[in-house]
Amino acid sequence: MAIIEQKTIPLNGDEAVAYAVKQSDVDVVAAYPITPQTIIVERFSEYVANGEVDTEFVCVESEHSALAASLTASLTGARAFTATASAGLALMHEMVYVTAGCRAPVVMAVTNRALSAPINIHCDHSDVMAERDSGWIQLWAENAQEVYDSIIQAFRIAEHPDLMTPVMVNLDGFFLSHTLENVQVLPDNVVRKFVGIRQYPLVSDTQGKKVPFKLDPDFPLTMGPLDLPDYYFEHKRQQEEAMHIAPKIIKQVHDEYAKLSGRSYGNGFVDAYNVDDAEIVTVCLGSTAGTTKTVVDQLRSKGIKAGVLRVRTLRPLPVEDIMRALENKKAVAVLDRSNSVGGQGGPFFHEIRHVLYGAQSHPPIVDYVYGLGGRDMPPALIQNIYKDLEEIAKTGKVKNLVQFAGVRE
Amino acid sequence: MITIKELTEKPELFTAGHRACAGCGPAIALRQIMKALRGPTIVTEATGCMEVVSTIYPYTAWNVPWVHTAFETAAANASGIEAALKVLKRKKRITHEHVDVIALAGDGGTYDIGIQALSGAAERGHDFLYVLYDNEGYMNTGIQRSGGTPLGASTTTSPAGTVIPGKTQHKKPIADIMVAHDIPYVATASIGYWQDLMAKVRKGLEVEGPAFLHVMAPCPRGWRSDTAKTMEISRLAVETCVFPLWEAVNGEYGLSPISKAIALKPDRKKPVEVYLKMQRRFAHLFQPKFQHIIKEIQDDTDKRWNRLLKKCNIPQVAVSKT
Numbered sequence: 001m002a003i004i005e006q007k008t009i010p011l012n013g014d015e016a017v018a019y020a021v022k023q024s025d026v027d028v029v030a031a032y033p034i035t036p037q038t039i040i041v042e043r044f045s046e047y048v049a050n051g052e053v054d055t056e057f058v059c060v061e062s063e064h065s066a067l068a069a070s071l072t073a074s075l076t077g078a079r080a081f082t083a084t085a086s087a088g089l090a091l092m093h094e095m096v097y098v099t100a101g102c103r104a105p106v107v108m109a110v111t112n113r114a115l116s117a118p119i120n121i122h123c124d125h126s127d128v129m130a131e132r133d134s135g136w137i138q139l140w141a142e143n144a145q146e147v148y149d150s151i152i153q154a155f156r157i158a159e160h161p162d163l164m165t166p167v168m169v170n171l172d173g174f175f176l177s178h179t180l181e182n183v184q185v186l187p188d189n190v191v192r193k194f195v196g197i198r199q200y201p202l203v204s205d206t207q208g209k210k211v212p213f214k215l216d217p218d219f220p221l222t223m224g225p226l227d228l229p230d231y232y233f234e235h236k237r238q239q240e241e242a243m244h245i246a247p248k249i250i251k252q253v254h255d256e257y258a259k260l261s262g263r264s265y266g267n268g269f270v271d272a273y274n275v276d277d278a279e280i281v282t283v284c285l286g287s288t289a290g291t292t293k294t295v296v297d298q299l300r301s302k303g304i305k306a307g308v309l310r311v312r313t314l315r316p317l318p319v320e321d322i323m324r325a326l327e328n329k330k331a332v333a334v335l336d337r338s339n340s341v342g343g344q345g346g347p348f349f350h351e352i353r354h355v356l357y358g359a360q361s362h363p364p365i366v367d368y369v370y371g372l373g374g375r376d377m378p379p380a381l382i383q384n385i386y387k388d389l390e391e392i393a394k395t396g397k398v399k400n401l402v403q404f405a406g407v408r409e
Numbered sequence: 410m411i412t413i414k415e416l417t418e419k420p421e422l423f424t425a426g427h428r429a430c431a432g433c434g435p436a437i438a439l440r441q442i443m444k445a446l447r448g449p450t451i452v453t454e455a456t457g458c459m460e461v462v463s464t465i466y467p468y469t470a471w472n473v474p475w476v477h478t479a480f481e482t483a484a485a486n487a488s489g490i491e492a493a494l495k496v497l498k499r500k501k502r503i504t505h506e507h508v509d510v511i512a513l514a515g516d517g518g519t520y521d522i523g524i525q526a527l528s529g530a531a532e533r534g535h536d537f538l539y540v541l542y543d544n545e546g547y548m549n550t551g552i553q554r555s556g557g558t559p560l561g562a563s564t565t566t567s568p569a570g571t572v573i574p575g576k577t578q579h580k581k582p583i584a585d586i587m588v589a590h591d592i593p594y595v596a597t598a599s600i601g602y603w604q605d606l607m608a609k610v611r612k613g614l615e616v617e618g619p620a621f622l623h624v625m626a627p628c629p630r631g632w633r634s635d636t637a638k639t640m641e642i643s644r645l646a647v648e649t650c651v652f653p654l655w656e657a658v659n660g661e662y663g664l665s666p667i668s669k670a671i672a673l674k675p676d677r678k679k680p681v682e683v684y685l686k687m688q689r690r691f692a693h694l695f696q697p698k699f700q701h702i703i704k705e706i707q708d709d710t711d712k713r714w715n716r717l718l719k720k721c722n723i724p725q726v727a728v729s730k731t
Contacts, residue, residue, distance in 0.1 A: 054496065060485065061526070061529030064526070065482070065526045065530075068478055072493070074493075075476055076451070076489070078492075078493035095478065095482070102476075216474055217449030217473065217474060220472055221474055222469035224476050226461050
C-alpha cells in the first residue's frame with residue numbers, strides 16, 4: 001500500500017486530539033473542561049456547532065459524570081470519547097476502574113498536569129500515575145503529530161473485539177497541549193475507513209444464547225452486576241488476559257497505520273534513540289524525549305555513547321523491549337516527571353527498575369525526579385544527568401539512587 | 410387506569426428470585442414500575458439495595474437491558490445511554506423507533522451522593538425517567554441516615570441515645586428541588602397506591618425530557634416494622650400527609666386523587682402518631698422526654714402540607730388536630 005498524500009496543518013496537541021476525534025466517526029463525547037485540556041472540548045464544541053461532526057456532545061457537570069456517561073454510551077454501542085487532566089482525572093478515578101472493569105472501549109485523552117496541593121496547572125505526570133493499575137491501556141505521545149496518530153489508533157485498539165479495553169492517550173500539558181506544531185493529517189475518508197464502524201463481540205446471555213455485547217432491548221444483558229468472591233477474581237483475571245493479547249493488537253494497528261501514513265513510533269511500544277550501541281541511557285516518557293534526543297546528538301558528536309529510550313506504552317508495560325534495550329548498558333537513568341512520596345523514587349523508576357530485575361545483567365540504575373508542576377527540563381540539566389551516568393559507568397558506583405533535577409535544594 | 414386483570418397479563422421484567430428481604434418496599438416498587446413500561450427500555454441503576462439483591466452474578470432478575478456502574482452515577486449513566494441511543498438512531502445503527510431510559514436510585518444515591526449528576530442531567534434536558542425509591546436511609550450498608558431520613562428516626566449513624574433523639578434534621582424536599590429544575594414532569598408516588606404509581610411511571614416516560622418520580626418504599630429492616638405491614642405503612646404515610654401524592658406538570662402542582670380527597674375532607678387526615686407508632690425507628694419518641702419531637706414532626710408535616718395546598722391552589726380548610 002502506498003503512503004497516502006497528506007496535508008500539513010498547524011495544530012497544538014489539544015487541537016490535534018480534537019481533529020483526530022472529529023475524523024474518527026465518534027458517536028458520543030461527554031466531557032468537562034479543565035486546564036490544560038480545555039482546547040480539546042472547545043474545538044470539538046465548534047465542530048458540533050458548525051455541523052462538522054455527527055456526534056452527541058454531552059457537556060456534563062463534572063469529570064465523574066463525563067466518564068460515567070462515556071462509559072454507558074459505550075456500553076449502549078456508541079463509539080465514545082472523553083478528555084481530562086489532573087484534578088479531573090482524580091475525580092474520575094472511581095470511574096476509570098469501573099470503565100475498564102465493564103470492558104467499555106472508551107478512548108480518553110489525558111493532558112497531563114500536576115495534582116494539587118499546592119494548586120498548579122502545569123505539566124507533570126502525577127495525575128495519570130495514579131491510574132497505572134486501573135486496567136487501561138496507556139499510550140504516551142512525544143509531540144502533537146504522535147498525539148494525532150495515537151488517538152486514531154486508540155479507537156481501533158480499544159474496540160478490538162478480543163480486547164474491549166479502554167485506552168488513554170497521554171500528552172504533556174502545555175508542552176504539547178498548547179504548543180503549535182506542523183501536523184500531517186490524513187484525509188477524512190481514510191481515517192473513517194481505518195477506524196471503521198464499531199463491532200461488538202458476542203457473549204453468552206443467561207440462556208446461553210450468543211448475543212452482541214451492548215445494551216440492546218432485543219438481547220437484554222445485565223451489565224455491571226454484583227460480583228462476589230466466587231466470580232470477581234476470575235473477571236479481574238480476564239482483564240489481565242486481555243492485556244496479554246494487547247501487544248499483538250497494538251502492534252498490528254501501529255504497523256497498519258504506518259503503512260498508510262508513513263509514520264511509526266519505534267516498534268509501537270518503545271522508541272529507542274541511539275540505544276543499540278549506547279553505554280549510557282536515559283529512559284523517559286512524553287515530550288522530554290525530544291529535548292533528550294537533541295542532547296544525545298550533542299553527546300554523540302563528542303564521541304560519547306549516549307542513548308534515550310522513550311516508553312510509548314506504559315500499559316501494557318513492554319517488559320521484554322525495555323529489558324533487551326537496557327540490560328547490557330553501563331549505566332541507566334530514569335527521568336521521572338512524578339514522585340512516589342516516600343517510595344524511593346518516582347513511579348516510572350519503580351516500573352523500569354522492576355523490569356531490570358529479570359534481566360541477564362543488571363546495569364546500575366538511578367532516578368531523577370524532574371519537572372514537577374511544569375518546571376522546565378532544559379538541555380543543560382539533561383547533560384548533567386548524562387555526566388553523572390558517565391561517572392557511574394566508569395566507577396560502577398551509585399552515590400545517589402534518587403535525585404531531584406532542577407529543584408532548589 | 411390499569412386493572413388487576415390486565416396487570417397479570419403483563420410480562421415480569423423484574424422477576425422473582427431476587428434476594429430482597431421479606432416485605433421489601435423497593436422490590437415491590439420495582440415490580441410495579443416494570444409493569445408500567447410502554448415499550449423497549451434500558452434501565453440503569455445506582456449502587457444500592459435493589460442493585461445488590463437483583464444482580465448477584467451469574468444471576469439476574471432483569472429481563473430488560475440493565476447496567477450499574479457506581480453509586481453516584483444513575484443520572485450520568487442515563488445521560489450517556491440517551492445520548493448514544495439518539496446518535497445511533499440518527500446513524501441508523503439501531504432499529505428501534507424509540508427506547509425509553511429509566512434511572513433507578515435509592516435515597517442515598519439521590520438526595521446525597523448522586524444529586525450533582527441528577528441536577529446536571531436535568532439541566533441538560535436528557536429524555537429519561539429518574540425513579541427515586543426512597544426507603545429513608547442507607548439500608549444496604551446497615552441502616553445509616555441519609556438526607557432523606559426523616560426527623561427523629563433512629564439509624565446507626567443517628568442513633569436514639571439518652572441525649573439525642575435520633576436524627577435531628579428534617580428530610581430534604583427532593584421532589585420540590587427537582588420541580589425547581591423546571592423539568593416537564595415531577596411526581597410523588599407510593600407503592601400503597603399502585604394504580605397511581607403506574608400511571609405516573611407512564612406519564613414520566615411519555616413526556617419529552619427529564620421526568621422525576623419520588624416513590625416512597627418502606628424498608629422493614631431499617632424502619633423496624635412488621636414485614637406484613639409494608640403496604641399499610643405506605644398508605645399511612647399518605648393518609649397522614651407525611652408523604653402526600655402530587656404531580657407537577659411543567660411546574661404546575663396538582664394533588665393526586667388520594668391526597669386530594671384528604672385536602673377536600675381534612676378530617677380524613679390522620680395524625681402522624683399512627684404512622685410513627687408502626688415503626689420502631691421512632692419508638693424512642695414515645696418516651697416522655699422526647700415526645701415533643703412528635704409534635705415537631707406533626708407541625709412540620711402540617712406546614713409542608715399547607716404549603717403544598719397553596720401550590721396546588723387548594724384553599725386550606727383546617728389543620729389537623731394533634
